[in-house]
Amino acid sequence: MRKFLSLLKKEEMALFTSPIAYVVMAVYLIVMGYTFTLTLFMSHSPTLVHMFFQIYVMFLLTVPIITMRLIAEERRLGTLEMLLTSPVTELAVVMAKYLASLSLVVLLLVLSSAYAIALAIFGAPDWGPIYSGYLGLFLLGGALVSVGLMTSSLVSNQLIAALLSLSLFLLLWIIDHFGWVLPDPFNAFFVNLSLLVHFTPFATGSLFLSDAGYFISMALLGLFFTVRALAQR
């Protein structure tokens, strides 16, 4: 456990001493502030549904930037060789990187809670959809970070890792559009692969175990393949 905590500390330091984390936070807050103000003045209703969909898009675009360097950079610099010839398991290395990146995603969610607090002070929001929306975003973030980590483990070029995960995310965003035009039973298969189809219920205040299962399965699969990629060198 002590070794794992050291790995986690090192990853947190690497993340929060790099400019990437701060650039991501700054862009995120600017876009979110703009969206919150605009939707509040347009709709005059104390809801965060529009915000949640905006954060969903922001996650698709920023998670590849957060995760691209995690393993690709270590592979390119050769530090991965030193790390993996130390007495630590591949699982510990992967989980430390995963949790460190997830902590930034959680920080972004915590920062966006300022809008919920503002609604609570100046209005009477329905808290159910807000709680479910944040839960959905947390699960989405966990799944995306895992897939981003996996693509970073497959290549040694950060840019390619980012483009790979971005392409995957965009494909999973729009894959339900292909599903709707396909015959049965292929339509259900492709529709159920969609990120948006599983995120929408969370954002609108409905909780389904299948939606949570989708994001958790994606996170576990991503972590599994990342560990396998490291174990295979």
Add this chain to the structure above:
Amino acid sequence: MPQPEIVVVDKLVKRYGPRLAVRGVSFTIREGEIVGLLGPNGSGKSTTLRILTGYLPPTAGSARIVGFDIWEHSLAIRNYVGYVPEDAPLYDGMRVIEFLRFMAEIKGLSGRAVGNAVVSVCDRLSLGRLAGMAIGKLSRGYRQRVAIAQALLNDPPILILDEPTNALDAYQVIGIRELIRSLAGRCTVVVASHVLTEIAKVATRVMILRDGNLLTDDAVTSGGGTPRYRLLARGPQPAVLAALRNVPGVAAAAVHADAAASPELATYLVEIASRPEAAEDLARAVVGNGFALLELTQEKPDLEQVFLELTRRADEAIAA
């Protein structure tokens, strides 16, 4: 009594797709040895070392370190091996002390042991005044020292260094060489290099790899033809020479040209078939015939000649 075998490699094979990088390499390393792994670039040195450190799995064959199979007990053997990869890869954004503390912690040290180990390696490698510096700002020589320092943090019984003097200037090379020599007796060291002179200066035994084949596991004794001894003896030269030539296995005996001027005290060069008691027989031949023996040393063959001879033989074998 010979030291126990700490590394045992048996018919090790590594294949990268269609290319065979290591072709059935077998050797053993005894505790306390400083072994040089010599070979041109692409000869399979780094791959062999990466297999020994548990970083790469072998395609076939086996290797054991302190009795553990390197792949089955990969995690366990990493506690026994300190490894410095080629080009000293380090985290440039970390300070030296942060990096060493991090490495000490993931090597299983805790509490005060972390601080003590870091202070100890900083002292041994003269890194004390650089402890607060960012690694990215260090010179190549100091980066190499930091990389070696992290490998020594938990006092491993085996230290593996891959091309430790690569791209260093002459002063830095001398520093690293002295450092490796200073480790003699403290741990077993395996040094890989393509620079023949470097290996010759630090290693007690030299293995030569070429195209994934191990040409010899001891270039000094097996590759240089007949072993040669140098004796300083007092006595009539013809009589001493005759006594030496009577020793079984002696191929040639002659008076060394530099010392030939003195009729009584002379240096003799003797080539004798390789066997453990050769030196004893030579000493007995001199002393037993009533002459005084002042010095007896085995001359190491020129490693460059050995390397050329072995690679020539390998080329001939391939051509045949």
